Amino acid sequence: ATAAYTAKAGQEAFIFMPNDTPKAFQVECEQYGAHVEMIDGLISDCGKIIAERKDQEGWFDISTLKEPYRVEGKKTMGYELAEQLNWELPDVIIYPTGGGTGIVAMWKAFDEMEKLGWIGSHxxxxxxxxxxxxxxxxxxFEQGKDSADFFENPxxxxxxxxxxxxxxxxxILKAIRESNGYALTVSDKELxxxxxxIGKHEGIFSAPEGGATVATLPKLLDLGVLNSKDRIVLFITGGGLKYV
Amino acid sequence: ATAAYTAKAGQEAFIFMPNDTPKAFQVECEQYGAHVEMIDGLISDCGKIIAERKDQEGWFDISTLKEPYRVEGKKTMGYELAEQLNWELPDVIIYPTGGGTGIVAMWKAFDEMEKLGWIGSHxxxxxxxxxxxxxxxxxxFEQGKDSADFFENPxxxxxxxxxxxxxxxxxILKAIRESNGYALTVSDKELxxxxxxIGKHEGIFSAPEGGATVATLPKLLDLGVLNSKDRIVLFITGGGLKYV
Incomplete structure (x- = not known):
């Protein structure tokens, strides 16, 4: 997305991704004229390289939550959700969490909308x-901690x-707890x-993250976190084509 | 699209494609639960196989213009265009033409909208x-014919x-001529x-067909078919990801 937006804006983009990222992600960025470097490491290693080089290179670092704008941008998910549901938020939102900006941003959007008088306190x-x-x-979440430890060998x-x-x-942990929410895992097979x-029944070719979201449903029902009368919004955060 | 829609509708789809079609097209159909057969031949050969087998298999043939609905569906391109341009059609529409239903359908939509009193005769x-x-x-078009010959070794x-x-x-030829339009080729390198x-300047990762559309612009200006004051709509009919 960064590569596409900077192309449209006539700016340069320098993109770093783990070298086992599927080829389509790389090709798409290159089509937008971005400079792409494949890194022998994880997304956190990419972040480190950017942090080390940015001053010298004159880059503006837009890694997740390293700048104020991404969370502001992702807030539109909260605003659009409210608008499309006629200003009544759903009972449950299930969100696949990587960097987690989506949850943080929606939580912020709900607060703003209440202050604006657009929604209530639900x-x-x-x-x-x-x-x-x-x-x-x-x-x-399970250990009751306020922050997370680095997850080795992800x-x-x-x-x-x-x-x-x-x-x-x-x-993220604050939003989950304040909302009386929950946090859970699914296996790769389940997702x-x-x-x-999802493909077979909905005609949606989801990326694996969307599979993770849907895979939680029976678990959450079993756990009693959801009940069948809840209005539930499941986020599918990407299309499957890039993974082919 | 057929595979996705039939999945959503709970119906079965049987899809035939030339066996040099990029893998992503096949995988996407399979994700929707469709039965996919790769054919040693062209799209016209796929059409023949369907025509031969459909009665015995009980298939409903939805090959391009073999049924009344696809052109009706593609009419929405004409309606959406008019709506989004505040019921004033553009001066020029450039459309990449394979089966050509897009042109035929838009032409039909314009006629309907005039009869409805939504647009004028422009x-x-x-x-x-x-x-x-x-x-x-x-x-x-160049030979002044009303129909086209089979194009060998496409x-x-x-x-x-x-x-x-x-x-x-x-x-297709009728719509082009009645509209005082034009028909031209571009080379594979140009497209x-x-x-x-398009990627570098617009942040859009287009399929090759969209490249063909845009490649015509300088040619049409040189030919005098367009001038720089025309309001021109260029159709990009697919995303580039499936071709990676």
Whole structure:
């Protein structure tokens, strides 16, 4: 998205991604004229390289929550949700959590909208889902901690969830707890099975992260976190084509 | 699209595609639960197989213009265009032409909208673009014919344009001529260069067909078919990700 927006704005983009990222992500950025570097490491290593080089190179660092604008941009998810539901928020929001800006931003948007008088004080339960192979937020939630530890050797086919340390971990955990929400993991098999299920029944070709979201439903019903009368919004945060 | 819609509707889809179609097209259909067969031949061969087997199998044939609904569906392009331009049609529409239903459908939509009193009698010049390697419509236009001959050995990297015979050729040619439009080819190099140009300057990752559309602009200006004051709509009919 950064590469596309900077292209449209006539600016240069320097993009860093782990070198096992599917080829389509790289090709798309290059089509937008971005400078792409594939890094032997994780997304957190990419962040480190940018932090080290940015002053010398004159880059403006737009890594997740390293700047004020991404969370402001993602707030529109909260505003659009309210608008499309006629200014009545749902009872539950299930969100696949990598960097976690989505949850933080929606939580902020709800607060702003209440102050504006657009919505009342009703808040959805914010539910964070991560993959068993990379679950720093879920682990911190279960242990009652305010921030998350680095998740060693993260591994999951949902690359958007392969974020071993989230800069805004404390904000994500705060939103989950304040909303009386929940945090849970799904396995890679469960999330991939649900990608297929979504395709077959909804005609939506979801990225693995969307499969993770849907895979939580039976678990949350079993746990009693949801009931069948709740109005539930499931976020599918990307399309599956890039993973082919 | 058929596979996605039938999935959503709980119906079965049987999809045939040339076996050199990029993998992503196949995988996406399979994700929607469709039965996919890769055919050693062209899209016209796929059409033949469906025609031969449909009675025995009990299939409803939705090949391009073999049924009444696709053209009705694509009419929405005409309606949306008018709506988004405040019920004033543009001066020029440039459309990448494979099966050509887009042009036929928009032309029908304009007629309906005039009868409904929503628009006046002003019509855009309808401009059809095909690839040099597969240009049955352009050849027929240049030769003043009412229908097109089968284009032997079609070859182009814009797979959506690799349609050697269009069922609705006479309707496409009629719309072009009635609109005082034009039909022209671009080379594969031109269309791929323009895919890059669109990416770099607009932040849009277009499929090759969109590159073909944009590649016509300087040619049409040189030819005097367009002038710089015209309001021109260029159709990009697909995203580039499936071609990676």
């Amino acid at each position: 808040r959805p339960k914010m539910i964070s889902v991560q993959s068993e192979g990379c679950a720093p937020i879920i682990r911190a 591994e999951t086919s949902a690359l958007g969830l392969r974020v071993p340390a989230a800069i805004g971990d404390f904000l 991939m099975d649900n990608v297929k299920m | 019509r855009p010049k309808m401009i059809s673009v095909q690839s040099e390697g597969c240009a049955p419509i352009i050849r027929a 070859e182009t990297s814009a797979l959506g344009l690799r349609v050697p015979a269009a069922i609705g050729d006479f309707l 791929m260069d323009n895919v890059k140009m």
